Amino acid sequence: MLLNELLTEFQKSSSKSEVELDLIRRAFIFSQKAHQGQKRKSGESYFNHPYETAFKTAQWRLDSLTIAAALLHDVVEDVGIDLEEIRKEFGEEIAFLVDGVTKLGRLKYRGIETQAENLRKMVLALSKDLRVVLIKLADRLHNMKTLFAIPPQKQKRVALETSEIYAPLAYRLGMQELAGELEDLAFPYLHPGEYRWLLQNIKERYEERQNYLEKVKPIIEKALEEQGIEPIKIDFRAKRYSSLYKKLLRYDMNLEQIYDLVALRIIVKTIEECYAALGIIHQLWPPLPGRIKDYISLPKPNGYRSLHTTVFCLDNKPIEFQIRTLEMHEQAENGIAAQWAYEQKKGTKEYLEEKPIFANKKELLWVQQLRNWQKDFFDSGEFLQSLKIDFFKDRIFAITPKGEVIDLPAGATPVDFAYGIHSEVGNQCIGARVNSRIVPLDYQLQSGDIVEILIQKSKKPSQSWLKFVKTGYAKKKIKSALRQSPMLVRKGNFQTEFKITVADRIGILKDITAVISRSHINIIKVSVPETGHFPNLRIRCDLNDKKKIEKLILKLKKIKGVKEINYKIV
Numbered sequence: 001m002l003l004n005e006l007l008t009e010f011q012k013s014s015s016k017s018e019v020e021l022d023l024i025r026r027a028f029i030f031s032q033k034a035h036q037g038q039k040r041k042s043g044e045s046y047f048n049h050p051y052e053t054a055f056k057t058a059q060w061r062l063d064s065l066t067i068a069a070a071l072l073h074d075v076v077e078d079v080g081i082d083l084e085e086i087r088k089e090f091g092e093e094i095a096f097l098v099d100g101v102t103k104l105g106r107l108k109y110r111g112i113e114t115q116a117e118n119l120r121k122m123v124l125a126l127s128k129d130l131r132v133v134l135i136k137l138a139d140r141l142h143n144m145k146t147l148f149a150i151p152p153q154k155q156k157r158v159a160l161e162t163s164e165i166y167a168p169l170a171y172r173l174g175m176q177e178l179a180g181e182l183e184d185l186a187f188p189y190l191h192p193g194e195y196r197w198l199l200q201n202i203k204e205r206y207e208e209r210q211n212y213l214e215k216v217k218p219i220i221e222k223a224l225e226e227q228g229i230e231p232i233k234i235d236f237r238a239k240r241y242s243s244l245y246k247k248l249l250r251y252d253m254n255l256e257q258i259y260d261l262v263a264l265r266i267i268v269k270t271i272e273e274c275y276a277a278l279g280i281i282h283q284l285w286p287p288l289p290g291r292i293k294d295y296i297s298l299p300k301p302n303g304y305r306s307l308h309t310t311v312f313c314l315d316n317k318p319i320e321f322q323i324r325t326l327e328m329h330e331q332a333e334n335g336i337a338a339q340w341a342y343e344q345k346k347g348t349k350e351y352l353e354e355k356p357i358f359a360n361k362k363e364l365l366w367v368q369q370l371r372n373w374q375k376d377f378f379d380s381g382e383f384l385q386s387l388k389i390d391f392f393k394d395r396i397f398a399i400t401p402k403g404e405v406i407d408l409p410a411g412a413t414p415v416d417f418a419y420g421i422h423s424e425v426g427n428q429c430i431g432a433r434v435n436s437r438i439v440p441l442d443y444q445l446q447s448g449d450i451v452e453i454l455i456q457k458s459k460k461p462s463q464s465w466l467k468f469v470k471t472g473y474a475k476k477k478i479k480s481a482l483r484q485s486p487m488l489v490r491k492g493n494f495q496t497e498f499k500i501t502v503a504d505r506i507g508i509l510k511d512i513t514a515v516i517s518r519s520h521i522n523i524i525k526v527s528v529p530e531t532g533h534f535p536n537l538r539i540r541c542d543l544n545d546k547k548k549i550e551k552l553i554l555k556l557k558k559i560k561g562v563k564e565i566n567y568k569i570v
Contacts, residue, residue, distance in 0.1 A: 002051055003028050009058040010067060020064035027068035027090065028054075034075045042149035049142055050074055056138035060334050066131045069097035073135055076102050100132030101139065103448050108403040109161040116164045119405050123169060133169065137178060140166050144185035159189035174303040177333040183242035191245070198241050205255060206238055209262035216264060216313055223280050224266075231277075232326055233267045259291075259310045260320035267329050271296060274323045278307050281321055285311040288318060296328075304332055396447045408445065412470045415441050415461075418453045419474040426474060427481050428455040430513060431526030438509060438537075440527035442468040454509070454526065456517045460484075462524045494544040495524055497570050498553075500537045503561035509537065511559050516541065519552055544569055 006028065007021055031050050038046035054070035068090060075081045076098060083102075087095035109119055123133060144162055147155050163186040171179035188195040213236055224231055239247075239261050251257040266277055274296060291310035299305045306324040313319040324332065398406050398417055406420040414434070419426030431454040432439055445451065461478045469475055502508050509526070516523055522542035528535060543549060553565050 006051070006055055006058060006067070009055060010064070013061045016064070023064050023068050023090070024054075024071070027071040027094075030089065031071040031075060034079045034081055038078070040146065040149065042146045044146075046074075046078070049139075049146075052142040053135065053138045056141060057135060060134065060138075062131065062134060065093055066097065066135060069094045069101070069131070070135045070138060072098050073101040073139060077105055097129065097132055097135065100128065101135050104132065104136050106448070106450070107399070108157075109165050116168075119165055123165065130173070133173070137166060137170055137175070137182075141178065141182060141185075144182060147185070147189065155189050159186040162186045163190060174331055175334055176304060180240045180243065184240050187242040187245070194245055195241065198245060201255070202241070202244070202261075205261060210236055210238070212314070212317065213262060213264050213319070216319065219284065219314075220264070220266070220281070223284055224277060227276065227280055229268060229273050229277060229280075231266050231268050233265075235265050235267075237263045237265045237322065239263070259288075259318040263320040263322050265322045265324075265329075267324060267326055269325065271325060274307050274325060277323050278309060281309060281311060281323075285313050287311050291320075296324075306332065396445055396449075398445045398447070398449045398451050401450060401452050406451075409470050412445050413442050413468055414439065414445065414451060414453060415465050415469050416471045416474045417445060417451050418455075419469075419471065419477055421453065423477045425453055425455060426477055427461050428457060428459045429461070430454050430456045430459060430523040431509070438526070438528045441465070441525055454513065456513060456523050459522050464525070494569050495540050496543045496549055496567055497538060497540045498556075499566045499568075500539065500556065500562060501564040502535055502537060503563065504535050505561050508559070508561045512537065512539070512556060512562070515555050515559065516552065519548075519555065521548070521552065540570070 003025065007024060010016060010021075010024060028051075032047050035045070035047040035050070040046050040049060050071050050073060053073060054067050057067050057070045072086060072090070072094065076083055076086065083095055083099055086098055104123060107119060107123065109116065123136070140162060143158070147158060150158070162182050167179045167182040167186070170176075170182060217234055221231070221234060239258070244258065244261070247258060248255070255261070268274055268277055278292075288310045291308075293308040296305050296307060305328045306322050308320060308322050310318050310320045396408050396410055396412060398408060398412075400406065400421065404421075406417055408416055408420060414432030415426060415429055417432070418429040429441070432441065432443070433452040433454070434443060434445065434449050436450075461481050463478075463482055465478050466475060469478065500512065502512075513523060513526070516539070524540040524542055525538075526540075527538045543552075549567060553567070556562055556565055
């Protein structure tokens, strides 16, 4: 039954090949079997979640690969199925999409407003393909609908993350309907008192405005018909609670000042009819000064297009009208997802003269690039290729263990990351763990890496760091610290490199560096250049006194797990 509903929804936009249908069938059966016996916190079958996620991507008219990936998006994270098995069963592209959604699941927003923009960018940079973002948005939508089932503290965190990260992302992708729905679902958890107030004060006003517009609708229909305009649809759009509350705050909670509490939406066939309908409305009723907005000539940054006007309507009541074409309406509702479906249905001739526009300033590029998405595609394959997110190729976004996002240039190292946290963390850096593995300080970080910086108090940076750090800030701070510590850069200042063979146990590196630190010896560099039966640590210290070296070795050998120690003066 569920499978038939999904396939029916998938085929609504156009006829599909048997290969596409079979792919969705196989993914459905695979996911259903993998999640068998699992329950969600709400008590429902776990499989209902990937199914609802996939169904939403089908409603957005996405391709069979995306729908299959949506069905499979939790089998790696929640069932423990190896990604290689997904690759073997369903191919490289679906495995890539599933892996992308799995990586996004690691991100957590903790309410630090200054981090929100970096985290939004990181979602896109990690995804590499907008279909990953679309699956994640569908996933988040269903999770928000069942948020009542999880503990209150987690409810607030997920709602905050939805409101601060995912709803703005949906909005920037032009998916206004989804952005509004996510905001509305988060609103009761973030502002429970305000939500209760709205429920008590708004319901009657909504009904009153809607009944009023029922009287206005036939007048408009008749006036349009007399001018030869046959609208595709005229309906009502009630303002969402979350956006209504934000607007009420600007108007001292005065509902009489909210003219678009319920707006009348007119959908016509052409842009010419949009402007003609605007003129007809203004002939019927006078507009409010300054309340005519032409988002067709000047679209919003996320690509939203429509005409808005507020007029003194029947009984002199101010009412907002929105006028747009069907294409504008679909894009206003579903944004880039609607563009995907639209490109697959439409011919290519009318697009040949239109070229994508790319801004020059890379810091603020992504909004413009999403808005001006490529339109001249000869087939859906080209459109699919255009969804690859490459405008962050010169940036990486790495994460602290607490979930803070650090925005760095491509090729950045743990030392750049350390200075990105704080100059003292950079100065005292002796090593780094990336995704729980010790890495050398010149290791090149990748987007999505979780980086933990190991520090030693009173340590100073090494001049050798200047050879590999990427950020100007890190270079400046290193040079400043070196000027204050001439001993560190004096020629002939020999160092000692210890090669320590250790058992692979958690915390052993911390124990070793603690012993060195207590001996008042400065660690220059920590690395793990090779692994055998026992891992080898290489630790370079600012030390050339043989007696001190021998004393240190005796202390280190007492640490549980230290097997062998060799050293050389360098």
